[in-house]
Amino acid sequence: MESTFFVPDYLHDLLVASEKGLKGICAELASILSLPVIITDPLFNHLAAAQLVNNVEINYIDNQQEEIIGEKPLVVNCQFTSNGVPINGICSAILLDGRLRGYLFIQIGEDAAEKIARIYSIIAYASSLCTLELRKRLELKQERQQFKEAFIYDLLYGNMKQKNEIISYGNIWGWDFTQSHTIIVFSLIDFDYYSEDQKHIDSLFYLIERVLIESNLKPIAMKKRGEIVVIYQLLGEEMETNESVIKEFIQRVKIQAEIMDRNNRMATGIGRESSNPEELYKSYQEAKVAYEVGLLLNIHTPFFNGLGLERILYKHDLQDVKEYYDHTLGKLEKHDQVHGGELMHTLEFYAANQYDITKTADALFLHRNTLRYRFKKVEEILDKKLDDMNVRLNITAAFKIKQLRKI
Template sequence: MMVEESLQLQNELLNKLVQGGGLKELVDSAAHFVQREVVIANTSNRVLESTFSEGFSQGEFFAVLPLQPPVPGRVQLQAGEKKAEALVVELSHDAKRLGFLFICDPGADEDNRLKVLIHQARNVFVLELQKKAELLENSRNYQDAFLFDLLYGNIEDNADIIARGKLWGWDLSLPHVVTAFELEDYESYSQDHYLVTTLHDIIQSVAQSLDKTVILMEKNEEVVLALPVEARKRRDFKAYLNMIINQVLAQAEERLAPRVIRVGVGRRYEQPSELFRSYQEAKVAVKLSALLKDKGPIVYFRELGVERILYSHDKQELLEFYREILAKLEAQDKQKNELIETLENYLVYHCDLKATADALFLHPNSLRYRLKRIEEILDLDLEDFDTRVSLVIAFKIKHLIHSKERL
């Protein structure tokens, strides 16, 4: 009886496909047949189609939680306050995961029947998702080829860029800013690409909720966001961009923890042919956010100081400069490291004796003695402006190179 019923469901779903029905028609038909609510989600647990009138609506993210105690094949779905117990089956083809099918509120006595039905229906849903994935991939291939050329400076004609951008609804006549979101410790040969896809979906969801048409590109460990800058003050736009980034990071922490997302923001450029500069700056800012932990997870390239120059400079030349300035002091201070620490704090506190002494819990006279010793060892005058600049750069090189070596 169950075999006949499952074949009947499969035939009904195949007829829907033959008649030109899409995912919505398949979901409605399956739900009517099994007399249960049905949800289809992508690999990020974002609803593609659903028969729920409230909750689990199209485009919404939801959590998939194990039941307590665990029940094979059953999970709990949660979107805000809305919860539902569900049977779940993965929708995949050729080892490529396409999404998930959920039959909600299956009841206590119908597991076997519904499992037979859901597995029979699975093949039809896989066909439809595979078709949608192929169409999306073909569209993205054209889109990504254009974005690759745009973000790597391969197109110089602004009119051509603006015209091609209109094909995807992008107004590239407006100034844009590029933001790079990077998954830290990304591994190519792992499931990390699913995490990057989830990050892409989160950014897309946040942008859609703000009614924004943005440029989005998923690329290895990063998702690139290019946001149009309308006529507003720089400070206002930064607050607006921070709001978007913080919404993304809050959702990423909820969905991707314990993995870390780092964010770099390039500068604004008026012409689309210069957008590649903003992208390169965003990538440098991301890398520096990982190296300079005190900067936090969001780094604006325009707010970086000498670090952005040092980052792209020859490492050997930087090392030679650093050793030329600080090597003698490090050699003298090898055991206690107190002179190096004193000098760095003195520079951090803008050469303010009182602030430095307070920070180091030193008497001002003790601090003066140490600074005198430092001047003697380095044969430098700490009151000289150029000397202070050189010392600040030397310390920045030290932290930058040591951070790179740890990564």
């Protein structure tokens, strides 16, 4: 006699519902359990919901994410807030290839432990169906992303020369290249490809796309090893307004990255805006320069436009700037090395304080007469007068070269 394999009705119903995607799974699970169900992304943004009475926010999940994410997702306690009222719930992580891709939440009310035991297998099965659905989404997205990335790559490296061609390709994804754009580079400092950093870049990429969508912009972005390149559409015409909007966008990304514990290693750089899409590759190169100079000079949000002398020195021929530095400050540096003096240090503070002797004295906690004596000594060694405007410009540029680690 052949044995028959019994499949519970709820498994069959959930499998059929999964053909309608996450919304179908969510609705069917809520119907089976007679409880509100929410499916979110890793940042708790709703992907699907069913039987919710009011807007619900997720307050916390028991255990750390590392404990939730294993080979088999656990069902753990969590808490929601509905119109300010706390509600108990349970949660199962949705995993894909060992990575957290979202959560399945159920509002359960009281007696959570008893209910978990009763419906554990249902939740685990629904979570596995969510994983399959997210895999389909991811594969489709990756396929589309390959075509997008090829196009973006060509833009960033100047391989596309015809404006009309760029505009036509952009229209495929709803990107309007008749408008001005600028390049923003986000990068992880000291990126290590063979560490967890690649996962961090993936998370940051997802976050940036989400913030762009929240800003009513269609994301034009690409991951490139340790960086994420964003082609940011500018809706205004005033430069100051555009800079303010970009700063606000970057700040929103940084706040979200801080929640994910990524902000302490993230740095940015912004190129100049361009109304010609075939010249966006220039903005990309400028954004990378702004990023690198921003790191060296500790500039919070470095715009290439705002760098001035720094960008000229950074891009200039290395041998030239070394010779310039030696010609301007070489004698003074050698004097300090031989005599153990602090004349270079004093002069650097003087330049940093716009050659104001009072501000410099306060910054170094020195008497003005002591400073005057040191500056007289500097003038003797350099055979230059420090009140000469051209001399001051040369000294300022030389110290900029030193800051940019060009020597």
